Structures are given as structure tokens and as C-alpha cells.
Amino acid sequence: MVMIVIAVGFFYAIPNLFGEDYAVQVVATRGAEVTATTQSTVDELLASKNITVKRSELENGQLLVRVGNGEQQLLAKEAIVESLGDKYIVALNLAPATPDWLESMGGSPMKLGLDLRGGVHFLMEVDMGEAIRKMTEAKMSDFRTDLRGEKIRYAGIRDTPRGIEIKFRDAENLGKAERFLKTRGNDMVFDDISSGDNYALRANLSEAYVKQVKEEALQQNITTIRNRVNELGVAEPVVQRQGAERIIVELPGVQDTARAKDILGATASIEFHMVDEKADAAAAASGRISPSSKVYERRNGGQVVLQKAVMLTGDHIQGAQPSFDEYSRPQVSINLDSKGGSIFSNVTKDNIGKPMATLFIEYKDNGDKNPDGSIKMQKIEEVISVATIQARLGRNFVITGLEHAEAQNLALLLRAGALIAPVTIVEERTIGPSLGAENIQNGVQAMIWGMAVVLIFMLVYYRGFGLIANLALTANLVMVVGVMSMIPGAVLTLPGIAGMVLTVGMAVDGNVLIYERIREELRNGRSVQQAIHEGYGNAFSTIADANITTFMTALILFAVGTGAVKGFAVTLMIGIATSMFTSIVGTRSIVNAIWGGKRVKKLSI
Amino acid sequence: MYQILSIKGTINFLRHAVPISMISLVLVLGSLTSLATKGINWGLDFTGGTVVELEFSSPINLEQLRTNLASVETDGAVVQNFGSSRDVLVRLPVKEGVATDIQVAQVMDAATTLDPQVIQKRVEVVGPQIGKELAEQGGLAVLVALICILIYVSFRFEWRLAVGSVVALAHDVIITLGVFSLFQLDFDLTVLAGVLTVVGYSLNDTIVVFDRIRENFLKMRKSTPEEIVNTSITQTMSRTIITTGTTLVVVVALFLKGGTMIHGFATALLMGIFVGTFSSIYVASFLAIKLGINREHMMPVEIEKEGADQDALMP
Numbered sequence: 001m002v003m004i005v006i007a008v009g010f011f012y013a014i015p016n017l018f019g020e021d022y023a024v025q026v027v028a029t030r031g032a033e034v035t036a037t038t039q040s041t042v043d044e045l046l047a048s049k050n051i052t053v054k055r056s057e058l059e060n061g062q063l064l065v066r067v068g069n070g071e072q073q074l075l076a077k078e079a080i081v082e083s084l085g086d087k088y089i090v091a092l093n094l095a096p097a098t099p100d101w102l103e104s105m106g107g108s109p110m111k112l113g114l115d116l117r118g119g120v121h122f123l124m125e126v127d128m129g130e131a132i133r134k135m136t137e138a139k140m141s142d143f144r145t146d147l148r149g150e151k152i153r154y155a156g157i158r159d160t161p162r163g164i165e166i167k168f169r170d171a172e173n174l175g176k177a178e179r180f181l182k183t184r185g186n187d188m189v190f191d192d193i194s195s196g197d198n199y200a201l202r203a204n205l206s207e208a209y210v211k212q213v214k215e216e217a218l219q220q221n222i223t224t225i226r227n228r229v230n231e232l233g234v235a236e237p238v239v240q241r242q243g244a245e246r247i248i249v250e251l252p253g254v255q256d257t258a259r260a261k262d263i264l265g266a267t268a269s270i271e272f273h274m275v276d277e278k279a280d281a282a283a284a285a286s287g288r289i290s291p292s293s294k295v296y297e298r299r300n301g302g303q304v305v306l307q308k309a310v311m312l313t314g315d316h317i318q319g320a321q322p323s324f325d326e327y328s329r330p331q332v333s334i335n336l337d338s339k340g341g342s343i344f345s346n347v348t349k350d351n352i353g354k355p356m357a358t359l360f361i362e363y364k365d366n367g368d369k370n371p372d373g374s375i376k377m378q379k380i381e382e383v384i385s386v387a388t389i390q391a392r393l394g395r396n397f398v399i400t401g402l403e404h405a406e407a408q409n410l411a412l413l414l415r416a417g418a419l420i421a422p423v424t425i426v427e428e429r430t431i432g433p434s435l436g437a438e439n440i441q442n443g444v445q446a447m448i449w450g451m452a453v454v455l456i457f458m459l460v461y462y463r464g465f466g467l468i469a470n471l472a473l474t475a476n477l478v479m480v481v482g483v484m485s486m487i488p489g490a491v492l493t494l495p496g497i498a499g500m501v502l503t504v505g506m507a508v509d510g511n512v513l514i515y516e517r518i519r520e521e522l523r524n525g526r527s528v529q530q531a532i533h534e535g536y537g538n539a540f541s542t543i544a545d546a547n548i549t550t551f552m553t554a555l556i557l558f559a560v561g562t563g564a565v566k567g568f569a570v571t572l573m574i575g576i577a578t579s580m581f582t583s584i585v586g587t588r589s590i591v592n593a594i595w596g597g598k599r600v601k602k603l604s605i
Numbered sequence: 606m607y608q609i610l611s612i613k614g615t616i617n618f619l620r621h622a623v624p625i626s627m628i629s630l631v632l633v634l635g636s637l638t639s640l641a642t643k644g645i646n647w648g649l650d651f652t653g654g655t656v657v658e659l660e661f662s663s664p665i666n667l668e669q670l671r672t673n674l675a676s677v678e679t680d681g682a683v684v685q686n687f688g689s690s691r692d693v694l695v696r697l698p699v700k701e702g703v704a705t706d707i708q709v710a711q712v713m714d715a716a717t718t719l720d721p722q723v724i725q726k727r728v729e730v731v732g733p734q735i736g737k738e739l740a741e742q743g744g745l746a747v748l749v750a751l752i753c754i755l756i757y758v759s760f761r762f763e764w765r766l767a768v769g770s771v772v773a774l775a776h777d778v779i780i781t782l783g784v785f786s787l788f789q790l791d792f793d794l795t796v797l798a799g800v801l802t803v804v805g806y807s808l809n810d811t812i813v814v815f816d817r818i819r820e821n822f823l824k825m826r827k828s829t830p831e832e833i834v835n836t837s838i839t840q841t842m843s844r845t846i847i848t849t850g851t852t853l854v855v856v857v858a859l860f861l862k863g864g865t866m867i868h869g870f871a872t873a874l875l876m877g878i879f880v881g882t883f884s885s886i887y888v889a890s891f892l893a894i895k896l897g898i899n900r901e902h903m904m905p906v907e908i909e910k911e912g913a914d915q916d917a918l919m920p
Contacts, residue, residue: 115866123735261706426732428705435658435726442864449862450855457851495795498859498867502802502874505855506809509848513813516844542816545761546809552757553750553805557798560746565798572802 002589005581009479012486015098015107021054022073023095024080025235026063026088034063034088045083051076064095092253093235110484113493113567116440118433119252120260124225124423126245130379131217131421132210139188139203140164141309146184152177163204165193174199214244217421220315222247225423228264247423253433261425270314272344275355275386279305296359298383306357306383311347316340322407323398330407331400341395348393358399360384443497451477451504458508462515464604468590469511472582476507479578480571490574493567503575509546510583514539515605528600536588543584551576618838619831622891629888633776636783645786648793648869651740653733655697655705657712662722664690673715682712688865692726705730743797747778750804758808762815765896766889770811773881773889777807781876795870803877806852810845810885817841818890822900830899834890849882 026042028034039058042065046053054066067076073092081090094117096109114121140157143166147154154177155167168174171194178190178201187209191202205213218241225247226239238250254260276293289295293305316336323333336344348356360382385401455473458466480500484490518535526534551573558569595603649656667684670693674682680700687694695712709728716723751771758767781800785792817837825833856878860871 125732125734425730427735428728428730430725430728432724432726434660434724439864439866442862442867446855446858446862450858453854453858454851457854461847494864494866495798495870498863498870501855501859501863502852505852506806506848508851509809509844512844512847512851516841516847520840538820542813545816546812549754549757549808549812550805552753553801553808556746556750556753557801560742561794561798565794568795568798 002586006475006479006586009475009482009578011105011482012107013478013482015096015102015109015485016481018097018099018109020094020109021066021097022068022070023064023066023093024073024076025091025093026065026080026084027091027230028061028088034058034061038084038088039063041083042080045079046076049075049079051079064093066095066097089230091235094253106486108485110481110492111490112436112440113491113496113564114250114252114429114436115431115494115564116436116443116492116497117252118431118436119250120254121427121429121431122249122251122261122264122425123242123427124221124247124249124264125426126218126221126247127422127424128214128217128245131213132205134421135205135213136164138310139205143181143203146181147177150176150180152180160202163191163202166201166203168199168201171199174201177201218245218247221421221423225249225264246426261428264423264425269361270317271359271361272311273306273309273357273359274311274351275357276305276307277354296357296381296383298386299360304357304383304386306359311356312336312340312344316343320411322404322411325398325400329400330402330404331398332402332407332411333396333398336395344397345392345394348389348391352389352391354389355386356389357383358385358387439494440497443494443501447497447501447504450501454504454508458511462511462605465511465515465518465587465591468587469508469515469583471590472511472586473504473507475586476575476579476582477504479582480575483574483578484571487574490570491567492571493564495564495568496571499568499571499575503572503579506550507575507579507583510539510543510579511587513543514583514587518603518605522603522605528595528603531603532591532595536584540584543580547576547580615832615836615839616842617835618886619835619891619894622887625887626891629776629884632783633779636779636786639783639786640779643786643789645782645792646789647736647740648791648796649696649729649731649736650794651736651743651792653699653731653736655699655708655731656727656729657695657697657709657725658687658727659693659695659712659716660724660726661691661693661716661720663720665693665719667693670695670715670719673718674712676711692865699733739794743794746797746801747804750801751775754804754808758812758815762819763898763902765893765898765902766815766818768896769889769891769893770808770815772892773811773884774804774807776884776888777803777877777881780880781873784876785873790872791869793869795867796873799870799873800877802874803881806874806878807881807885810849810882811889813841813844814838814885814890815893818893826900830894834894838886838890845882845886849878852878 026034026038036058039056042063043053043056046065046067051072052068054068056063056065058064065076065080067073077090077092080088084090098107098109136159140159143157143164147166153169153173155169157164157166159165166177168177174192174194178192181188181201181203182190186206188203189206191204193200193202222239222241226237229237229239229249229251234251234254236252238248240248242248249264251260276290279289279293289305292308294308295303296306298304316339317334320332320334323331325331361379385399387400451473455470458469458473460466462469477500480503484492514535517539518531521531521534522528554569554572554576558566558573561569667686671682671684674684674695681698683694683696685694685696686692693716695716697708697712700708709730713723713725751774754774755767755771758770778800781803782792784790785796790796814837817840818834821828821833821837821840822830825836828836853875856871856874859867860875863871
């Protein structure tokens with residue numbers, strides 16, 4: 001039993017001995033595929049450039065080419081990018097050099113945290129206020145159409161800090177409106193706030209709905225960021241939610257943080273609006289403007305008055321590619337999802353021959369802060385194109401009037417999806433690769449020194465039993481590594497290595513407790529066998545109690561800690577569990593095998 | 606057979622309990638005073654701000670780097686060596702209306718004018734909001750840990766012992782924090798992890814002693830509580846010394862070899878292990894006695910059951 005458990009631990013610890021290969025990873029983007037042909041192309045290409053390929057594997061639609069060293073890796077990447085073009089994402093990677101037979105049995109080395117392998121860590125916050133504002137605006141627009149559709153007369157709808165207020169001329173219309181709107185779902189909560197001759201209804205987003213909107217905003221951001229990260233071409237990125245409003249992004253191996261941030265942080269969305277042709281530009285500039293319209297700046301100068309009602313939002317956009325029209329002017333071809341397609345075809349059908357504007361909305365961090373310390377995002381709205389609707393538009397159409405670079409950029413951002421709510425980077429940590437390597441070296445050094453001294457001490461002090469304890473301690477360390485490798489989510493960080501080192505120091509405690517007890521029992525005149533029994537028996541509850549409390553603090557650390565500290569908590573917990581096993585069960589079985597069932601006069605303790 | 610302690614009979618630990626408690630009290634009060642007056646030198650994780658770690662190709666003059674950094678955006682920069690004379694840490698406070706990217710770029714500019722081969726080893730930017738939250742969570746974590754332990758120990762032992770152990774833990778935490786405050790050492794997340802580990806470790810010691818106290822209360826029916834506590838501490842003394850020794854060895858290894866990034870962590874542990882061992886013996890047990898622990902408290906049903914279990918293990 002004991003042997004089996006330890007053997008399993010050993011087995012899964014083995015992959016960590018093999019180290020890693022420098023590799024280049026090739027993944028296809030939309031419209032392309034990585035096939036055996038791609039593989040042979042790449043192999044031939046690298047052979048022609050005198051780059052030795054250790055192994056090239058095609059798995060799950062991605063190609064992994066292992067090369068000799070870091071220099072060749074860079075050369076290989078450049079060559080592949082040049083030959084395959086931008087339909088493929090080529091990323092530098094470190095692939096574990098685990099042999100096939102081991103890998104097929106589920107063996108893989110421990111995952112290293114960013115502090116050990118280098119890379120960027122971002123913590124991003126989703127601007128929920130904006131998500132709610134957008135939803136409120138959509139609701140107001142719904143009210144207008146719905147009430148008009150039902151022929152219920154209202155005097156005005158406006159957004160106030162306390163909710164949406166709908167004014168009526170008389171109680172009858174108010175009553176009708178309230179009854180009607182309440183049948184339209186549970187998204188809103190209505191209050192009659194009429195006083196005297198003022199008939200008004202206040203509507204607020206219900207709590208459940210607000211929660212749903214926030215959840216959706218977060219989920220959408222995660223998906224979008226994941227797509228954008230994929231566009232960056234990073235091997236093994238992490239995109240993960242943290243709590244209700246935040247997203248963790250980890251990009252191992254990335255050093256160019258500026259580009260990463262530009263892509264991740266720039267949140268852009270597109271809205272299509274009709275141009276308000278009735279509005280007089282001069283009058284609008286001086287502020288006289290219909291409440292349903294607004295003045296927008298054009299990117300290439302000038303102003304334009306647009307209707308506030310949004311025809312279509314960017315979240316229906318499925319794909320966007322930069323291309324050129326027949327006059328070789330850059331443009332972006334957009335395709336919509338089916339719902340977007342039908343909305344768009346409906347609204348454009350009635351507006352053929354009228355101008356439609358594409359509004360580009362971007363949120364940028366301009367350094368200002370909200371009163372609560374969170375970063376204030378500046379909303380920048382620009383009309384990037386005004387085009388006359390030539391025909392009823394369906395799921396596929398183009399936006400023109402862009403410069404080449406803009407078309408590229410816009411297509412990338414649109415393709416990666418549009419966001420309901422903007423995100424900001426609230427925490428950023430970049431670890432250089434040299435520092436990562438240094439950290440590993442330091443951690444291992446500390447481990448070797450600490451462990452050596454402990455092993456020597458135990459051997460000298462407890463002799464025979466000390467040797468057994470040392471075996472247990474070594475087995476314990478191997479098992480921690482094995483378990484860490486087995487658990488998919490466990491990541492080794494620098495504090496994690498510290499946790500392992502600490503476990504080495506504390507794991508002997510179990511054995512020390514048992515051995516001291518045995519010595520004590522021997523002094524009290526017990527026979528050898530009795531002393532061993534008493535020692536293990538009495539020490540058990542003490543060891544359990546002491547370890548459970550340490551485990552509890554580790555669990556709390558795990559719950560509140562982030563990143564590296566979590567790594568520490570995980571190793572500590574695993575270390576406690578395995579050390580209890582090895583120091584109690586493990587040593588007992590050795591002791592029994594050696595001294596069990598015999599008449600022994602003297603113990604080597 | 607080597608023996609660190611060969612104790613004949615029982616050492617009367619509690620005879621010195623009163624003066625030693627006084628020392629403890631002075632240390633705790635001293636720590637609290639330092640915490641109140643000097644405060645804690647909160648690290649980047651808690652204050653928010655920007656840290657840039659640079660590696661120069663040769664040792665540089667820090668004063669010159671400071672002068673180069675005297676622009677508006679990088680005003681208030683703290684420049685210090687980090688580990689070696691070639692490694693430099695630049696810490697910038699949060700600045701209203703200044704993007705952190707610009708701050709980092711300016712630091713790099715200033716560094717490159719001194720040494721074109723400078724390497725940017727690490728950049729960390731923490732928003733002030735995050736810092737505040739981490740600080741709140743950290744404080745909460747320590748509190749929750751103490752409360753959980755109080756509950757667990759009351760459940761497993763007895764409330765007098767539980768109070769004793771939690772007071773001992775609070776004592777350890779306060780003194781460790783006090784040392785960080787007194788020497789104005791950087792207090793970041795890893796240090797917090799260290800402090801919580803100290804809580805777990807120190808409790809480990811306390812429990813070993815308490816376990817023996819419980820056992821002896823049942824065995825030594827004629828003795829006074831003081832005698833029992835003394836006997837228990839004496840019996841567990843060599844174990845305490847050995848385990849503390851091995852743990853100290855690995856922590857010292859971490860402190861010396863683990864590198865600058867976990868220096869704070871190792872420091873917290875080093876402090877905590879010293880104070881924790883001492884407090885398990887004196888603070889926890891002494892307080893339990895003062896709270897009037899006696900044999901009847903040790904006679905709940907579940908303990909009797911455990912005794913029965915252990916008898917069955919006899920050959």
C-alpha cells in the first residue's frame with residue numbers, strides 16, 4: 001500500500017527531470033487550418049535554413065516544432081512567420097521534454113508560475129457602471145418604441161440619478177403604461193412617483209437583472225480578451241475571472257508589454273447610427289438640437305448630427321477583415337451574426353438612400369481617477385465614416401473611408417469582438433526571463449542547503465531511525481513534486497518553492513515527536529515493541545492536531561492570496577498532507593518491517 | 606544515543622513565568638507603540654504604485670540615478686540597491702493624472718543615460734484600489750485565521766487552552782509586525798504569507814504542549830495544575846528544540862540563499878519562529894493556568910474515548 005502510493009508519487013515526479021525544449025508553436029486563425037501539409041512545409045523550410053528540428057508534432061490543430069536552442073527558436077519563428085503569412089499565429093514556446101511513453105500515461109512536469117518563467121501578469125477591471133449605463137439607455141429606447149407602438153401617450157422619458165422617469169399628462173395613460181410595461185418581463189421595477197398634477201413613473205433595473213448584466217459583461221470581456229490574447233500569439237496564456245468584476249491575464253514569455261497592453265487595453269466598439277438629416281448643423285453647434293439627436297466629431301474634421309438611437313451594436317459582429325475596394329482603397333469587410341443580420345436588414349430597408357454613420361467608440365485611460373480610486377475611463381466617440389446606404393444591407397457589408405493602418409487595426413479589434421463594458425488594467429507585473437531563472441536557482445539552492453543540514457542532523461541524532469526519517473523526508477519531497485505535477489491547476493511559484501523548503505523543515509516534526517516519545521517510553525522501562533507502539537500511538541493525535549491547524553491557515557491563505565501567495569498555500573497544503581502520510585504511515589511500515597515481531601533488546605534511536 | 610537535553614526530573618518553567626510574561630508584555634507594548642508611531646512600511650502590494658527592478662552592467666552611483674529621476678512624473682522615487690550593487694530597485698508612488706507607462710519609460714530613460722546596457726528585470730504596477738483591497742483582505746485573513754483556530758482548539762481541547770493559544774498567536778503576530786515596523790522593512794504580500802505561516806507554526810508548538818498537558822491531567826491525578834504544566838513542557842522540550850532547530854535551519858537557508866524576492870518572507874518566519882516557540886511555552890500555558898484550568902476541564906467524553914482507543918493499540 002505504502003509502496004504503491006510512494007511509487008505513484010515518484011512516477012509523476014519523473015517528468016520534472018527532463019527539462020524543456022525550445023519550441024515554436026503554430027496555430028491557425030480563422031479561415032486557415034494547420035494540416036500535415038503545413039507540417040511538411042515547415043519542416044522543409046527549417047531544413048533549408050539549417051535549423052535542426054528535434055521533433056515536430058501535429059496535435060489538436062496545432063503544430064509544435066522543437067528546436068535545439070533559443071537562438072534557433074527565434075530564427076525558426078521568423079522564417080515560419082515569413083513563409084506562412086498572417087493566417088497563422090506563430091508563438092515561441094517552451095515544451096516539456098517529457099518522453100512519449102510517460103506523457104501517454106498522464107505524466108507532465110509542474111507548471112511554473114510567471115515569477116519563475118518570466119512574463120506579464122495583468123489584472124483587469126471591467127467598468128460595470130458603463131455596462132449598466134448602456135443597458136439603461138437601451139431600456140429607454142425600448143420604452144419609447146413600446147409605448148408608441150401601444151399608442152400610449154407620454155410626455156417625456158429621461159434618465160435621472162434615481163432611475164428612468166417617464167412623465168405622463170394624465171393618470172389614465174400612466175395606468176395603462178404601467179400595466180403594459182409590467183407585462184414586458186421582470187427586468188425592470190416600476191414605481192409610481194406621481195405627485196399632484198405630475199404623473200410620472202420611475203423605472204429601475206431589477207437587482208437580479210443588474211446582476212445578470214454584470215455577469216454578462218464580465219463573461220463577454222473574458223471571451224473577448226481570450227480572443228485578443230490569441231491574436232497576440234502567446235503560448236499557454238491564462239485568462240481567468242477573479243471575483244465579480246476582474247479578470248486575470250497571464251502571458252508567459254511575453255516581454256513586449258507595450259504591444260500586449262495596446263491590444264488588451266484598447267477597448268473599442270462600433271455602433272451604427274442614422275444621420276439626423278433634419279438637424280441644422282449650425283443650430284446644433286449652438287446647442288439647439290432635438291433631444292433624440294447628438295452632435296459627434298468626425299475623425300477627419302468637422303461635425304455631424306446623428307440620431308441617438310443605435311441601429312446596431314458591435315456585439316453582433318462575427319468577423320472583420322481588412323481588404324481593398326476596386327479603387328484599392330482600404331476598407332473593412334464585416335460579417336454579422338444572423339440576429340444582427342436581420343436587425344440590420346430591417347433598419348436599412350427603410351433607409352435606402354439615406355446616410356448612415358459608423359461610430360467608433362474607444363475608452364482610454366487618461367490617468368484620471370474616480371473618487372473611489374478606480375481608474376476613470378475617458379470615452380472617445382468618433383464618427384469614422386458616413387456612407388449612404390446603397391441597398392438593403394444583410395449579414396455582409398463593408399465600411400470604407402479608412403486609412404490602411406486604421407483598417408488593419410479596426411479589423412483586428414472588431415474581429416476580437418466588441419465589448420459591452422470597457423476594461424482597465426489595474427495591476428501589472430512583468431518578470432524578465434533572467435529574473436525567473438535566477439529565482440528558480442535561488443529556490444533550489446535554499447532547498448539543497450536546508451535539506452542537507454536537516455538530513456545530516458537527523459542521521460547523527462537518531463541514527464537508524466534517523467535514516468528511516470530521512471527516507472521518509474526524501475519520499476515526501478518527491479511526492480510533493482509528484483502531486484504538484486498531477487494536479488492540473490497547481491502552479492509552482494517562488495513562494496511555492498519556499499513552501500516546499502519549509503515543508504522539509506517542518507515535516508521532520510512528525511518523526512521527531514514519535515521518536516522522542518519512543519525514547520521516553522524506553523526510559524520509563526518499557527520493552528522495545530511496547531515503546532514503538534506507544535510512540536506511534538500517542539504521537540498520532542498530536543501530529544494530526546498540529547497539522548490540521550497549519551492546514552487551516554494555509555487554506556485561509558489560499559482563499560485570500562493571489563498568484564504567488566496562492567502557490568505558496570498550495571505547496572504548503574500538499575506538503576502537510578504528504579508529510580503526515582510519510583512520517584506516520586511510511587516510517588511505521590519500515591520500522592515494522594525491520595523490527596516488527598522480533599525480540600529486540602536495543603533500538604538504534 | 607545523543608541527547609540534546611538530558612533532563613532529570615522536571616524543570617519548573619512556571620517559576621519564571623511572571624518576570625518572563627513581563628518581558629512579553631513589554632515587547633508587545635513596544636511593538637504596538639512602534640506600530641502606532643512609525644506604522645508599517647507597506648510594500649507596493651498594499652499602497653499601489655510602480656516598482657521597476659533594473660540590472661546594470663556595472664555598479665552605478667545611486668545618487669546620480671536619483672538626480673536623473675527628478676522629473677515631475679517620477680518625483681518621489683525611492684531608489685535603492687536590491688540584492689547586489691548592480692541591481693537597483695526604483696519605487697514610484699501613485700501619481701494623480703500620470704499614466705504608469707510614462708513613469709516606467711522615464712525610469713528606463715534615466716537608467717539608460719547612466720548605462721546603455723541596463724536590463725529591465727521586473728516591472729510591477731499596482732492600482733491604489735487594488736492595494737487597499739489587498740490590505741483589507743490581508744487583515745481579514747489574519748483575523749479569520751485566529752478565529753478559526755480559536756474555534757478548533759476550543760472544540761478539540763478546552764476554551765481556556767484555546768484562549769491561551771490565540772493570545773499567544775496574537776502575541777507572535779504583534780511582535781513580528783513590531784519588528785517590521787521598528788526597522789521599517791517592506792511589508793508586502795509574501796510577508797503577510799509569512800506572518801500567517803508563523804500563526805500556523807506557532808500553533809503547532811502550542812498544540813504539542815497542550816496535548817501533553819491534557820494527557821498528563823488524566824495520568825497524574827495527584828499533581829497540581831502547575832506541576833502538570835511544568836512536567837508537560839519538560840517532556841516536550843527536546844522535541845520543541847529539535848523541530849525549532851530544523852525549521853530554523855531551512856528558514857535560514859531561505860534567508861541566505863532564497864534571493865531578494867523572498868527575503869521579507871524569510872525574515873517574517875525567522876522572527877516568528879523565535880517568538881512563537883517562546884510564546885507556546887510561556888504565554889499560552891501560563892495564561893491557561895491563570896484562567897484556572899484544572900482536571901475537571903479535561904474530562905469531556907470524547908477525551909475518554911480517545912484514551913480507550915490508545916489502550917487498544919497496546920500489544
